[in-house]
Amino acid sequence: MSTITKEKALEYHKNGKIGIDVTKPCNTQYELSLAYTPGVAIPCLEIAEDEDLSFEYTNRGNLVAVVSDGTAVLGLGDIGPLASKPVMEGKSVLFKKFANVDAFDIELDVHSIEEIVATCKAIAPTFGGINLEDITAPKCFEIERILKEELDIPVFHDDQHGTAIITTAGLMNVLDLTGKKVEEIKIVINGAGAAGISCAKMYKALGVQHIIMCDSKGVISTSRDDLNKYKAEFAIETDAKTLEDAIEGADMFLGLSVAGALTKEMVAKMAPEPVIFALANPVPEILPEEVREVRSDVIMATGRSDYPNQTNNVLGFPFIFRGALDVRARKITEGMKMAAAEALAALAKEPVPYYVKAAYHNEDIAYGKEHIIPLPFNKEALIWVASAVAKAAFEEGVARVDSYDHEAYREELRCIIYGCPEEE
Ligand SMILES: NC(=O)C1=CN([C@@H]2O[C@H](COP(=O)(O)OP(=O)(O)OC[C@H]3O[C@@H](n4cnc5c(N)ncnc54)[C@H](OP(=O)(O)O)[C@@H]3O)[C@@H](O)[C@H]2O)C=CC1
Numbered sequence: 001m002s003t004i005t006k007e008k009a010l011e012y013h014k015n016g017k018i019g020i021d022v023t024k025p026c027n028t029q030y031e032l033s034l035a036y037t038p039g040v041a042i043p044c045l046e047i048a049e050d051e052d053l054s055f056e057y058t059n060r061g062n063l064v065a066v067v068s069d070g071t072a073v074l075g076l077g078d079i080g081p082l083a084s085k086p087v088m089e090g091k092s093v094l095f096k097k098f099a100n101v102d103a104f105d106i107e108l109d110v111h112s113i114e115e116i117v118a119t120c121k122a123i124a125p126t127f128g129g130i131n132l133e134d135i136t137a138p139k140c141f142e143i144e145r146i147l148k149e150e151l152d153i154p155v156f157h158d159d160q161h162g163t164a165i166i167t168t169a170g171l172m173n174v175l176d177l178t179g180k181k182v183e184e185i186k187i188v189i190n191g192a193g194a195a196g197i198s199c200a201k202m203y204k205a206l207g208v209q210h211i212i213m214c215d216s217k218g219v220i221s222t223s224r225d226d227l228n229k230y231k232a233e234f235a236i237e238t239d240a241k242t243l244e245d246a247i248e249g250a251d252m253f254l255g256l257s258v259a260g261a262l263t264k265e266m267v268a269k270m271a272p273e274p275v276i277f278a279l280a281n282p283v284p285e286i287l288p289e290e291v292r293e294v295r296s297d298v299i300m301a302t303g304r305s306d307y308p309n310q311t312n313n314v315l316g317f318p319f320i321f322r323g324a325l326d327v328r329a330r331k332i333t334e335g336m337k338m339a340a341a342e343a344l345a346a347l348a349k350e351p352v353p354y355y356v357k358a359a360y361h362n363e364d365i366a367y368g369k370e371h372i373i374p375l376p377f378n379k380e381a382l383i384w385v386a387s388a389v390a391k392a393a394f395e396e397g398v399a400r401v402d403s404y405d406h407e408a409y410r411e412e413l414r415c416i417i418y419g420c421p422e423e424e
């Protein structure tokens with residue numbers, strides 16, 4: 001892969017990364033009369049009678065808002081709404097490229113829970129879903145909770161749930177590859193923010209019993225009196241005070257913190273065949289080459305595209321929203337999240353398509369320690385994840401559609417990717 005230089009990155013970003021396209025012909029007097037006045041009044045009045053028809057007669061059913069206040073942008077921290085825009089445009093690009101979901105970015109120059117909630121509620125009529133992005137903890141938890149309660153479209157904080165879903169998929173396959181048992185493994189999570197807390201919750205739902213969390217002040221233990229309620233839920237009785245103490249004998253390290261937080265000395269103290277998810281972006285808690293200097297039995301994953309086992313929420317939000325939008329889901333439930341994780345874990349075990357191998361210039365990619373989750377260019381992820389999510393939404397009663405045909409929907413998704421067979 002060519003090196004990413006400052007010059008190349010800035011050149012690529014000139015004038016941004018996403019625009020708007022028109023989806024209906026508008027070239028004649030007749031078409032203008034349909035698109036605009038008088039024709040436009042007819043769907044307006046239909047929607048005024050029945051709001052659900054907004055999904056039928058506008059772009060709402062395929063439109064997601066990527067909303068950020070710029071307070072936890074990747075691992076760059078609180079760089080503000082404007083500086084977050086390239087990331088949010090990037091998320092919109094991924095929505096479109098990977099799942100044909102239209103999305104655009106909305107950077108908010110307001111930061112309180114009340115203001116962010118009020119703004120999202122005010123813009124909700126435009127969208128079929130809201131993807132919250134890079135809003136820091138703990139306020140992100142309350143913002144999402146209120147919006148989920150008060151809006152009837154899916155609201156999904158990507159850093160929380162996207163990360164939890166992808167790493168849960170990875171963990172499922174690590175257990176499969178190492179033969180370790182979910183109830184026995186010891187997981188150390190470094191970073192108790194949006195992503196860390198949500199991952200811990202999902203691992204508990206999977207059956208994990210031994211989790212130690214650390215934040216910037218060290219181990220989250222019952223002896224601390226500076227914990228917010230979200231961290232306090234994971235406080236354990238332990239003498240361990242630092243990450244260095246906690247990592248002793250750990251089967252898994254999950255880094256959702258800052259660059260360089262995990263040292264080679266710490267890696268050396270982990271259990272046999274450990275997994276390290278060093279997910280801080282763009283610079284992880286430790287680099288794969290540093291890990292290899294101290295041991296060779298580690299399953300290594302980062303959030304980046306330039307190393308194996310890319311563990312990044314790009315594998316989640318495009319497909320999850322695709323499935324949720326297609327059944328007009330009112331929300332994204334725990335069942336839909338677990339279904340997405342299971343689908344990703346299962347897809348990783350399938351033969352890797354030729355075009356994925358070509359994109360990575362690697363003929364040898366196959367399920368194993370260097371490939372615990374699918375690669376983002378595996379187009380099958382759309383079929384597997386979106387259909388799993390849509391099915392779970394229907395079964396859990398949060399879909400607006402009256403019926404759901406799983407095989408027919410998978411066929412529709414296949415058409416998005418590979419084109420449809422000619423109609424007779
Ligand atoms: N690969 C992926 O797909 C994803 C990666 N991430 C990455 O995870 C990181 C955190 O994101 P997010 O949860 O949204 O951010 P938040 O701001 O919500 O949380 C950051 C957390 O990191 C903790 N932290 C900061 N410095 C350290 C340190 N030296 N040691 C231990 N913990 C530390 C903070 O501690 P305290 O609470 O004490 O302030 C806080 O708990 C970022 O680097 C981001 O790029 C996030 C989402 C997805």
Ligand SMILES: CC(=O)C(=O)O
Nearest residue numbers: 073074075159281313
């Ligand atoms: C990938 C991502 O969403 C993050 O690092 O914040």
Ligand SMILES: [Mg+2]
Nearest residue numbers: 074133134159
């Ligand atoms: Mg993010």
